[in-house]
Amino acid sequence: MESTVQTPTVSSDETMGRAARYCRFFRRNPILPMIIVVLILISAIFAPWLAPHDPLIGNLRDQDRPPAWQATSPISGKEGITKYLLGTDPLGRDILSRIIWGARFSMIIAGIVIITGAVGGTILGMVAGYFGGIWDEALMRLVDLTLGVPFILVALATVVVFGSSITLVISLLILFSWSGFARQVRAETLRLRTADYVLQSLIAGASSLWIIRKHLVPGVTNTVMVIASLNIGQLILTEATLSFLGVGIPKPNPAWGSMVADGRAYINTSYWIALFPGIAIFLVSFAFNFLGDWIRDRLDPKLRQL
């Protein structure tokens, strides 16, 4: 669903507005998304040193402070100070520090899920595509099942049962992210299996393991990379959605989704509590979507339909 259907670039430059030309420049050279991703990764890795305040312990004397550039908050009567650049929440916790720590949670979860999902999905898809028969049938039914049940409802139902925890969020997201890989890898394997060079090594007496290792794995690597990069943005959004609903990363951990949820209650008076974490989610998912498109165009343009 996150596909960008890009169009063949045939239009001549003089018909384009200036803004559109800038737009095209940035699409071909994803500098901005690259900067965003690097910034996020830096804040994820160096969160303990970068964050100016503790993300969990607030200072009650500083509760409800507006962002630094704003004079006074209508509710607390306090003015923004540079000590709390993006303001504080009703518990006096620094919004900026929580966003920086939130990046760490978001990135760790996205990383674990995408790697596990990619490896698991690739193995299953390859086995199904290479050996066919009952394996294939079983796998495709399983893929249909994961695509057929409404994810968010299943996630909610699971949380009723087990209670929310980070492990549960990760497992749920993995459970629903592998199928995209499995489907595409299976299709790719089916195609590669009948390729001449694979058939020749089969005639030469190569074992299945050898063929998979030497021919199939390198053959699907690009596809897997493309799907992974296209999926990260969506994954981050889904995780944020779960956290927003209160079934994701448990409180009081700083998760972007639950920060927005906290801000919902104070939207009448303190807009900054919901605004800034949301901008963080938007920027990250935008940057990853953009990079995903770019990587796809570079590595494997035939996946455009994805």
Place this chain on the structure above:
Amino acid sequence: MASVLVFALSRASGDPRNLFLSEYTTAEQWEQWGKDYGLDKPYPIQYLTWLKGAVLMDFGKSVKEQIPATTVVRRKILPTLQLAIGAYAFAIAVGVPLGILSATKRGSNIDLIARSFALIGQASPGFWLGIMLILLFSVQLGWLPAGGREEGKSIILPAITLGWFAAAALLRLTRSAMLEVLDSEYVKLARAKGVPETMIIWKHAFRNAITVPLTFAGLFLTALLTGAVVTETVFAWPGLGRLAVQSVFGTDFPVMSAIVLFATAGYLLMNLFVDILYGILDPRIRHS
């Protein structure tokens, strides 16, 4: 398959009796409940009993309200349906025209605006979008209510929130379909014959590009279900999604399982319906 999943979850949550009986109940009462509700039988039998109930639309009583779960769920269908229709209407009303404009005036500033619109819809989380709309139109401007379903105009903000993602996707699909058709041989021929541009756009290009929104309807449904849960929570819209969240926090499993099965069934039915409709509207795919 989905039913096995739901049942497994309901039993994994521990003995259902824990939900109803307090620590003061005696061992005899515990056993009596077990007999009454068939909990003394092995799991496969329990599953069949439960499945029979599910087929007959009987999931047991809602823990919270002590009325059948199906009734609780049925009451919430209409609001969700209204919201979904509103969102789809918004998506079509905005996505298709903007997509056409963006394709015919490619590279212009309208194109830029349309694509920014699509970008926001794709990358921003629905819950945040909803809150920002509340901030702008309810808190700052005071034009529209921030939540609830009392007034007619209450639906505007939730429908936009829910429909934005779909509008964005629709816009991109329409745009690329239009561009493809505008680049085709028969459009070139029509242009060479001197057919006016408006005529080309509406008679040739638009007609061929319009199957796109339809294929998209199926995809939209999954996003809709997720979106409804979130949007209804943000706007306190009394529909299925909000009920789902409430039943999670009230550990109301009968209601929860009824919603999951309802939603899955509805999802499958809608997909079937879309497939059939698509076959009728575009005869080419019937042969493939």
